[in-house]
Amino acid sequence: MSLDKHIEKVLLSAEVIAERVAQLGSEITSEFSGDSDPPVFVGVATGACLFLADLVRRIDLPISIDFIRADSYGSGTVSNGSPRISFDLKLDITNKHVVLVEDIVDTGNTVSCLIEHMTLKKASSVSVCTFLDKPSRRKVYFKLVGDGKFYSGFECPDEFVVGYGMDFAEQYRNLPYIGVLKPEYYM
């Protein structure tokens, strides 16, 4: 059974995604290229897995990579409003520049909780690089740390999207594009 049959519309093709990820990689490389201390890229599991893998291959700097996990959606499409860190960093980020790599910033609950967490761990700056930004759904406004910047691949319409790492009930992460499911599959 092909996954494509579950998709009502494709919002971003694999080709468009690849082009934008390459641009983001160049932008972040330029931003940190004069810095003697290259950043730690922290992928927010599980959703950012594909974006992180593609993005870091476009960064021409001696970076480190780590993962963190914060869950708030369970198997549904609505945030429970209080993300819980269920898997923490392996690396010490004290006095390090951190680039938090997210698949999507929606209500802002997850990224806000993670920025707070990185602040407590004494990162010298925290930037956010999100593949999608859904500002129409924002509930929490977050402040970046130090010289941190906000990088966004694309603005996402107010729809629950899947693919390129993003799931509905843990499915569809492996789609190479971003799409919206047919209504009968959001159940």
Ligand SMILES: O=P(O)(O)OC[C@H]1O[C@H](OP(=O)(O)OP(=O)(O)O)[C@H](O)[C@@H]1O
């Ligand atoms: O801005 P927010 O409303 O907090 O939504 C964004 C977060 O929601 C998803 O994570 P989820 O908790 O579903 O875990 P997952 O990455 O394992 O899918 C997504 O990967 C982001 O981390």
Ligand code: HPA
């Ligand atoms: O639109 C979305 N799709 C998948 N996961 C998400 N987490 C927050 N918003 C979304």
